[in-house]
Amino acid sequence: MSTVPAAIPPKDQGEEDRPIYLVSYPKVVLLYPTFFAALAAGAVESITVNEAVQQVIGTVFLWLFALNIVVLSFDFPRTTSLTLFFLVMAAALGGVLLFKNQPELLPAVYAILKQIKPEANATFYFSIATILGVIYLWVMIAVRFDYWEVRRNELLHHHGFLSSLERFSAPNLRITKEIDDVFEYLLLGSGRLVLHPSNEPRAFVLDNVPFITSKEQRITKMLGALQVKLHEDRDSK
Structure with a gap:
């Protein structure tokens, strides 16, 4: 009985596969x-x-x-x-x-x-x-009990003391970045991020998300890579 070693992912693959954590901080x-x-x-x-x-x-x-x-x-x-x-x-x-x-x-x-x-x-x-x-x-x-996690194929909302979890589909996820306050952006690079999951009537608004520009770019890159993979899988069938 032979065993096949597991494939080792390339080193540069981790950037797109790593989860992106989104936290809405209070203004204090x-x-x-x-x-x-x-x-x-x-x-x-x-x-x-x-x-x-x-x-x-x-x-x-x-x-x-x-x-x-x-x-x-x-x-x-x-x-x-x-x-x-x-x-x-x-x-x-x-x-x-x-x-x-x-x-x-x-x-x-x-x-x-x-x-x-x-x-x-x-x-x-x-x-x-x-x-x-x-x-x-x-x-x-407090923020450790209420945060969002964006993965390649799903959007997770962790909340509550007992770590309640909500799952949403990540494909076709739409995001909107809003810079409502220049001072807030200068102090923490923060702004508002609106998440629109597919097949979900409501949108989720996260205010005062630090370093919002880099996070928005990472999410866009991750979702773009996911869309390309989905199209490739459909074309191969």
Whole structure:
């Protein structure tokens, strides 16, 4: 009795055969600039006692936090809205600097700005970083119980604590990539991915999928290779 060794797949075959995982993250992940800024500010605050430096750190942190919150709260679908936002921010910052350096222009405004001295100790910044870190840890755990997996011949939806599984046919799967927010794309390369499985009346919308362009290209390449294989199989019959 002879045994036939199994065929060894070529090394370059794995790229198209590997599953593609799609995860829809909550928008809180876009606060990672604030997380790293809090860590950096806390580290600097722990080694300095200069009040002027503390005020500069507090001011920079507040501006970055405000920018991050605006990104989280509003959508900027086009570069024109992005340009307008930066113009408004630059005008606001320029106005603050102008009134501080030229107090005789508007003495009342200068008096208000003079009283604003944002500063905090290292404990405050590390507390902010710890809160965000715990939230990110919880998000990393939660997404492991709700994600999509694209394979060559099927689309899988893993969800639930007990790993419930839904299967959909991958052939003729249509995908739509949408970049609804320029800031979200700049921060994480994220966007919206809409999946339209064949023989399924509903479409599945995945918001805030990181690195959406590379994932969309991989899915398109995988489905294209699958369509070619299906056509070849039909022609050979």
